[in-house]
Amino acid sequence: MIATVARSGLAPPPQRGEGWEGWEGWEGWGEDLPERTAVPASGGAAHPVLQLKKINSFYGPVQAHFDLDIEVRQGQIVSLLGGNASGKSTTMKIVLGLLKPRSGEVNFNGASTLGLSTPQIIRKGIGSVPEARRLFPAMTVRENLLMGAYARNDRKAVAEDLERMLALFPRVAERIEFQAGTLSGGEQQMVAMARALMGRPRLICMDEPTMGLSPLYVDKVLELIARINAQGVSVFMVEQNASLALQIAHHGYVLQTGRIVLSGPAKELLADARIRDAYLGGEGAARTAS
Ligand SMILES: Nc1ncnc2c1ncn2[C@@H]1O[C@H](COP(=O)(O)OP(=O)(O)OP(=O)(O)O)[C@@H](O)[C@H]1O
Numbered sequence: 001m002i003a004t005v006a007r008s009g010l011a012p013p014p015q016r017g018e019g020w021e022g023w024e025g026w027e028g029w030g031e032d033l034p035e036r037t038a039v040p041a042s043g044g045a046a047h048p049v050l051q052l053k054k055i056n057s058f059y060g061p062v063q064a065h066f067d068l069d070i071e072v073r074q075g076q077i078v079s080l081l082g083g084n085a086s087g088k089s090t091t092m093k094i095v096l097g098l099l100k101p102r103s104g105e106v107n108f109n110g111a112s113t114l115g116l117s118t119p120q121i122i123r124k125g126i127g128s129v130p131e132a133r134r135l136f137p138a139m140t141v142r143e144n145l146l147m148g149a150y151a152r153n154d155r156k157a158v159a160e161d162l163e164r165m166l167a168l169f170p171r172v173a174e175r176i177e178f179q180a181g182t183l184s185g186g187e188q189q190m191v192a193m194a195r196a197l198m199g200r201p202r203l204i205c206m207d208e209p210t211m212g213l214s215p216l217y218v219d220k221v222l223e224l225i226a227r228i229n230a231q232g233v234s235v236f237m238v239e240q241n242a243s244l245a246l247q248i249a250h251h252g253y254v255l256q257t258g259r260i261v262l263s264g265p266a267k268e269l270l271a272d273a274r275i276r277d278a279y280l281g282g283e284g285a286a287r288t289a290s
């Protein structure tokens with residue numbers, strides 16, 4: 001049973017024609033790329049988009065994951081929580097094929113990705129917003145965005161999507177000819193999100209999207225994640241800020257030294273005393289934007 005999306009503390013999604021100029025352009029997203037078209041969250045049964053099953057991964061002799069099981073269903077936002085060095089970023093590496101697990105299964109849309117290279121996995125419809133954004137700092141914002149569409153041949157649709165991104169992220173539009181390395185952290189985060197969306201992903205993976213951002217940008221980025229998700233893109237996000245992550249998520253997993261120690265609907269996790277004590281600083285610490 002998927003929990004209702006809890007958005008307390010965040011602005012509600014816009015109604016059509018209200019705010020977020022250009023958002024309306026997302027209607028019909030992916031129509032001309034049928035094999036990659038996202039199914040709206042509200043429509044049909046929520047089948048698993050991403051499945052990690054009994055993953056055991058290693059860095060040399062050091063084991064990073066122990067029988068890791070994670071599932072992201074179509075239309076969901078799933079948050080992976082955990083302290084430093086618990087294996088969150090390594091989980092992203094597994095999904096993107098940057099690290100091959102020693103055992104276990106990784107399925108995207110029901111098919112194994114274990115034999116695939118990272119570019120092949122991305123072409124299947126997984127977008128990545130890596131830790132610390134990892135833009136190409138010497139390239140312009142425009143060039144960075146176009147890099148996100150490198151696997152696509154449909155140049156006209158790419159140009160249209162670039163326009164959509166600029167409408168969705170007006171701040172990015174203002175900086176379009178700037179070198180990416182000169183942008184603020186919040187601006188770079190938006191460029192990284194827009195770049196990932198340029199690949200028209202079915203699933204977007206984000207590693208600590210609010211890290212280092214001012215509270216204003218934290219809210220903005222989380223709101224954008226919820227909006228992107230509302231258009232049918234499933235989201236798998238790693239976050240240290242458990243409170244904020246669980247506010248927009250449907251489901252959460254808590255990782256501790258490579259093991260899932262707790263999982264469930266985000267609403268239930270937010271109310272769970274163990275989560276409150278370990279990650280939210282107990283009562284009254286429900287909103288601690290760093
Ligand atoms: N390239 C690497 N080589 C060897 N060990 C690594 C490597 N990358 C990560 N590790 C180890 O794997 C474990 C998990 O690291 P990981 O980066 O996945 O943690 P994390 O939960 O993302 O941490 P953080 O919150 O600090 O980002 C840690 O013990 C880390 O030291």
Ligand SMILES: [Mg+2]
Nearest residue numbers: 088089090131
């Ligand atoms: Mg990390």
